[in-house]
Amino acid sequence: MKRKPRIIRYTSPAGGWGSMKSLAEILLRERIPLDGAKILMAQNKPDGFACVSCAWPKPAKPHAFEYCENGAKATAWEITSRRTTPEFFAKHTVDALRRWSDYDLEQQGRLTQPMRWDAATDKYLPVSWQSAFEEIGRELRAMQPDETVWYSSGRASLETSFIYALAARLYGTNNLPDSSNMCHESTSVGLTQSIGVPVGTTTLEDMEKTDCIIFFGQNPGSNSPRALHPLQDAHRRGVPIITFNPIREPGLLSFTNPQSPTEMLVTSPTPISTQYHQVRLGGDIAAVMGISKALIAADDAARNSGRVGLLDHGFIAEQTDGFDAFAEAARKISWQTLEARSGLSRNAMEATAAVYGRAQKTMVVYGMGITQHREGVEGVQMLVNLLLLRGNIGKIGAGICPVRGHSNVQGQRTMGISEKPELVPLDKYAERYGFEPPRNAGLNTVEACEAIIAGKIKAFLMLGGNFVRAVPEREAMEAAWSGMRLTVNVATKLNRSHLVHGEISYLLPCLGRIEKDRQATGDQAVSVEDSTACVHGSRGVRPPASAHLLSEPKIVAEIAKAALDPNPRIDWDAWVGDYALIRTEISAIYPDFENMETRMWEPGGFYRAIPARQRIWNTDTKRAHFIDPQSLAEDPDMPEKGTDVLMMMTMRSNDQFNTTIYGYNDRFRGIKGTRMVVLMNGNDIARLDLVDGETVGLATVADDRTREMTGFRVTAYDIPDGCVGAYYPEANALIPLWHHAEGSKVPAAKSIPVRVFKLDGSGGRVRAA
Template identity: 40%
Template sequence: MDQNTPPEEFTGDLELDKPETEAAGMSAIVASFEHVLRGTNVSRGWKALANLNQKDGFDCPSCAWPDPDGKRSPIAEYCESGAKAVADEVMTKHTASPVLFQRYSVAELIEKSDLWLGQQGRLTQPLVLRPGATHYVPIDWSEAFDLIADQLNALESPDEAIFYTSGRASNEAAFVYQLFVKMFGTNNLPDCSNMCHESTTVALTDTLGLGKATVTYEDYETADVVMIMGQNPGTTAPRMLTPMEEMKRKGGKIIAVNPLHEAGLLAFKYPQSPRDMLFGGEKLADVFLQVRINSDLALLKAMCKLLIAEEQKAAMAGQPGKVLDLHFIEQYTSGYESFVKSLDHFDLNELAAQCGLTVEQIQQAVDLFKYTPKLIICWAMGLTQHKNGVATISEVINLLLLKGSIGIKGGGASPIRGHSNVQGDRTMGVWEKTKPELLEALERVFQFKPPRENGYDAVASVKAMHEGKGKVFFGLGGNFTMAMSDTNFTAEGLRKCRLTVHVSTKLNRSHLIHGETALILPCLGRTDHDIQASGPQFISCESTTGVVAQSHGILDPVSPHLKSEVAIICELAKATLGEKSTVDWDSLVADYDRIRDLIAQTIKGFDNYNQKVRQPGGFYLPNDPRDRVFKNTSDGKAHFTVNAPTPHELQSDELLLMTIRSHDQFNTTVYKNADRYRGVHNERRVVFMHPDDIASLGLQEKQAVDLHSRYDGETRTAHRFIVVPYDIPRGCTAAYFPETNVLVPIDQMAEKSHTPISKSIVVKVTPTQA
C-alpha cells in the first residue's frame, strides 16, 4: 500500500439493490436512531437529537441549510445526515484515548480504513508525535502551546506558516483565529471553501457584488419553480426537501438537472407526516434533465436562447416583457446587449447535443418558468468543481437576470453550502484574500498593522509545503489530507513540514500524515457544554441564507481534558505573540460576549451582535442583492456575462469521471461502507458505469478495475474498484471521494477560483491485474 493513501480495502461482500426512489421516510428514521444508539446510551442520544436545531438548542454540525424562520418541529428538526454527525460527537461507548495510541503505532494506524479510524470515538487528550517516534503520546496543554509557539517564532517569516480551517468552526472561534493569524503576520488562511464553493464566491461577487445566496428559507416555500443543479439534496441537505415539499403542494414545480437519478430528486417522504408515511411521499421533480457531466453551461445557454425566442414571440404578439423582465434588466443590470448578441454564436441543437438532451426536453423545462420570475436556482459542487465552474455559475446568474428573479420573494440564487459554518468563517475574515475594509477595521480596533498581501489558498498551500516555503501546518478542524486533491502530492507536502497540528474531535487520516513533529489537540464539539470563567458559553453560526443564530452545547464532554476551539486559539495566541499582542486573550476565553463585542466593532452587519443573536432564531445579515442593490460590483449594477461552453473531447477508451459522496458519509467522514439510496451495500470502492460503456470496454459487472487519469504526461491510478452498472449517461462515470481524489492533479483547477476539478476527470478504466 502507498503510505500516503488509504488502504485499498475490499470488503468482499458487495451487494446491489435497485436504487431507491424516495428520500427520507421510515428508513431514514431507523438509520438515524441506529447510528446514534450504536455510539451512546438512549438518554444521551435522545437529549442530543431533541435539542438539535432548536432555537434554544445547538446548531447541526453537518450542512449549512438554514433552520425555518418561524415555527420548528418539536419532534425532529433534523435529518438523517445531521443525526449521524451528532452521533459521532456524542459517542461515549468508545473513545480514542491514549490507550488506543499506546496499542497502535502510527504505521499500524495508517493501515486502517477511514471508517475504522472514525469508529474509535472522541479524542480525549492532547497528543504529540516527536521526531523519530513511532507512537503518539500524551502531552500537557501548556507544553503543547509552547511547542507550537517555539516553532512559529523560529520561522524566518510568518508566511512559512499555513493556518487551515474547516467549515465547522464557530463565528467566535473563526474571528479570534484570523485575528491571531494576522497579528502573527500572515494571510495564509486557506479553508475548505477553496475546495468546494470558491467558484460560487468568485462568480457571485463578480456578477452581483456578494458571494452569498440571495434567497431566504421562506423563498423556497413561495417559489413557483426551483431548479436543482449539480446537487443531491436527499444526501447532502435532506432538510432542504421539507420546504420543497411545501412548495410543491402549493402548485410549484421542480426541475432537476443531474447526471444521476437520485432519490432526493425524485420524491420525499416527510417522516413526521402521517399522510406521507401511509400513502407515499411527494413527487419532487416535474422535469428531470439527465445531462452529461459538465454540460450545465451548455444547458443554461440553451435555456437563455429559448427564453429570448419566447420573448420575441411575445413582443410580436404585442406583449413585450411577458417573458423577460425588461424593466429589471434596464434599471438594474449591465451587459445585456452584449450577452444577447453572444447567443447568436451558439447553435441550439448543438448545445442540446452537448448536454445529451433534445431541444424539446430543454423547452419542456423552460415552459415551467418562462412566465414567472419566482424562480430559484440552487447548486452545489456539481457546478463548482470544474475548470469552467465560475463561468457556469455566471451563466446561472444570466438566466436569473433575464427573468428578474434576483431580489424578489420566491426567487433568487441559492448555493447550497456543505459545511455548517463555512460561510460564517468567511464572514469572520478566514480567507487568504484580504478585504481592505476588514484590514482597516482590525487596525483601528486592535492597534496593529495587519499584512496586506494575499496568502496561500489550499492548492498554493500544498505547493508551498512541497517547495519548503510552508514549514508549519495548523489545521482548525477538517481532514485536509483526504479533502484535498492529488492525495499523494498533498501527503508528500505535509510530510515535509517541521510541524503539523490538528485541532479535532475524532481521529482521521490527516493525523497520520504528519510532519517531523505532530500534535493532535482535542476540542469540544457543538453538543458539548462549554463552561468558562464567567459561566456557560454559547457560540454562533451563519447559515447558507445568511442567518446568524446561537448554539448551546447541552451534554457533558467525554473528557475533562477537552478545550473549546476559542480557548485553544486564544491560549496559542498568548503563547506565540506574548507582549506583542494588544489583545487580552484570557478575557476573551472567559466570556465569549467580549468576542462578539469585538466582532460588532469590526465586521459590517454585526452591530448590537450580543443583543441580536439572543433573539429566538437569530437574525439575517445585510444582503444587498436581496434588496436589488449591487453597489459592490464595478459599476453598481448586476452583470450579464459572456461565457462559452467547452465540451470535453474524449477518446473511445476514455470516460469523464465525477467524484460523489455516498448517502452514508459526510464530506470525508465515512459512516458506513454502503450507499443505501443507490442500492450499494458493504462496499465503497465501486465505479458506476453505463452498461453499454461496460460492454464496449470489455468489462463485466462486479469486475475489479483500476482508474487512471493522465495529465501533463503523468499517470495517476486509483486501484481496485468494482464495476457497478448504473443509469448514467454514456461516456460518464462516477465514484466516491476521497478514494478518487488521488486522480485529480494539483494543477487542474477551476479558472479564477482554483477549485480542484473533482467533478470532471478524464479517466481510463482497465481490469485490475492479479
C-alpha cells in the same frame, strides 16, 4: 474488517422508513440509543445547538424533530460513547494506523487528551497542554509568517473563526485557506463579479413564496435532507421543481416525511421534481444557454408580433448591463452544439424555458455540481444570467441559492478566514488592535498544496478537518507533508491527516459544539452563519467527552499567547472567559453584527445585509452583469463521447459528510459494504469490453504524470454515457492539483478525464479498456 459488497437497486423515496432505520442503527452503534435521542430534540432549536453537519437554514418555527438523517448521524458521531485514549495510541504505531480505513480510524471515538508524536516509538504519546502550547509557540516564533498555513475546516464557530483569523494576521500572514476553497469559492468569485456579493440572495422564507425552483448539481437527499421539507411543501402548492443532475437522485424524485405518521403508514410519497434532466458532466453551461436561447427566441417572437415579451426588459434596462451581447450569443449558438455539449435534447431545454417563462418568482438552487468544474465560475455566472433575464434577483420568492456544505463555512469567511486581504476590513483591525495587518495575498488551498510540495511551508495548523485526505494529488501531498517541521491538529476524532505528520506533530482535542463549554464566567454559547447569511446562536447540552478537553477558542488563544508578543488591546484570557466579549469585538469590526449578543437568539436568527437582495449592485458599474461565457464547455479537456476516455465525477454517499465516513452503505444508490465502485453507463461497460461486477483500475488522462488507482468495482448505473462516478475522498488521488476552476482554484472534482484498465489475477494492470 472484511465487508462483502452488494448492489441492490433502490426504489424507495428519500426519508421514510429507510431514514428511521439508519438513525436507529447509528445511535445503537455509538452506544447512545436513549441519550442520543434526547439530545437530538435540542438540535436546531432556538435555545439548543446548531447542527454540526450542513449549513441548511434553521426555521423560526422548528419542527418537533428539527434534524435530518445526516444531521443526526453527525450528532451521534460527535456524542459517541467511544473514546480514543492514550492507551489506544500505546497499542498502535502511526505506521500501522495508516493502513486502517477512514471509517475505522474515526470509529475509535473521541480524542481525550493532547498527544505528541514521538519519533523513537512512532507513537502518539500524552503531553500536557502547557508543554504543547510552549513548544508550538516556540516553533512558530522561529519561522517566517508566510512559511506557515492556518487552515480551517468550516465547522468552527464565528467566535473561534474571528480570533483564529486575528491571531494569524497578528502573527503576520494571510495564509488562511479553508474548506470553501475546495467547494464554493467559485460562488464567491462568480457572484461577486455578476451581482456584487459573494453569497446567495435567498432566504428560507423565499422557498415559501416562490412559484418555481430549478436545481443544478445539488443532491438534498444526501447533503441537506432538511431541504426536503420545504420542497415537499412547494410541490403541494403546485410549484414546479426542475432538476438538472447527471444521476437521478432519490431525494429529488420523491420524499416521505419520517416526522409524519400518516405519510409513513398511509399516504404515497410526495413527488419532488416535475422535470428531471440528466445533464452530461460539464454540460450545465450549455444547458443554461439552451434555456436562455429558448426564452430569448420566445421573447423575440412575442415582441415582434406586438405581444408582451417573456423577459423583464424594464429590469434589464434599469438594473443590468451586458444583455445585448449575451442575447446575441444565445441567438447565434446552434441547437446542435447545445445538445452535443449538454447531453440533453432541444425539447428538454425548451420545456424548462416554457415553465420558467410562466413563473413570476423563481429560485435557482445549486451545489458543487456547478462549482467544481474548470469553468465553475462561469457556470455560476450562467445561473445568474438565467435569473436576470426575468428579473429574478432582488425580489421576494426569487434569487440565487448556493447550498454550502459545512455548518459554518460561510460564517468563517465572513469572520476574516480568507486568503484575500481585500475581503477583510484590515483598516478596522489596524485601528482597533494597533498593528499593521499583512496586505499581501495569502495562499488558498491549491496554492498551499503547491507550496507544501515545493518545500516552502514549515508549519500547518489545522482547525478541524482532514486536509490531506480532502485535497487532490494525494500521493505527492502525503510524500511532502512529512517534510514540514510542525503540524498542529485541533480535532475531536482521529483521522488520516493526523497520521501523515510533520517532524513535530500535535493532536489537540477540543470540545464539540454539542458539549457544554464552561469558562470563567459560566457556560458559553457560540454562533454560526448558515447558507442564507442568517446568524444563529448555539448552546451545548452534553457534558464534555473528557475532562482534559479544551474549547476551540481556548486552544486558539493559548497558541496566540505562546506565538505572539503581548498586545495591550487584546486580552485573550478575558475573551476566552466570556465569549460575549468576542462578540463585542465582532460587532466593532463587522457592522452587520451590531447587537449580535441579543439578535442571535431571535427566532430564526438574524440576516446579514446582502445588498443584492435590495437590488444594490456593488459591481464596477453599479449594475448587475450579464456575463457571456467564453466557452460552452465547463471543462476544456472534456473528452468526446464514444472515446475510451470518460469523464469522472467524485460524489458523496448518504452515509458520509465530507471526509467523515459513517458507514459503507449508500442506501440511495443501492451500494452496500463498499465505497470502491465506479458507476458506469451500461453502454460504456459493453463497448469497453467490461463486465458489471469486475474489479478494474482508473487512470487519469490529463498530463504526463501517472495517477492510477485500482480496486474499483464496475457498477452499472443510470448515468449519462461517457460519464462515470466514484466516491470522494477515495478517488481524490486521481485529481491533478492543477486541475481546478479558473478564477477560483476550486479543484475540478466533477470533471476528471480517466481511462478504465483491466487487472490481471494479481491485481496488476493489463491494458486500457
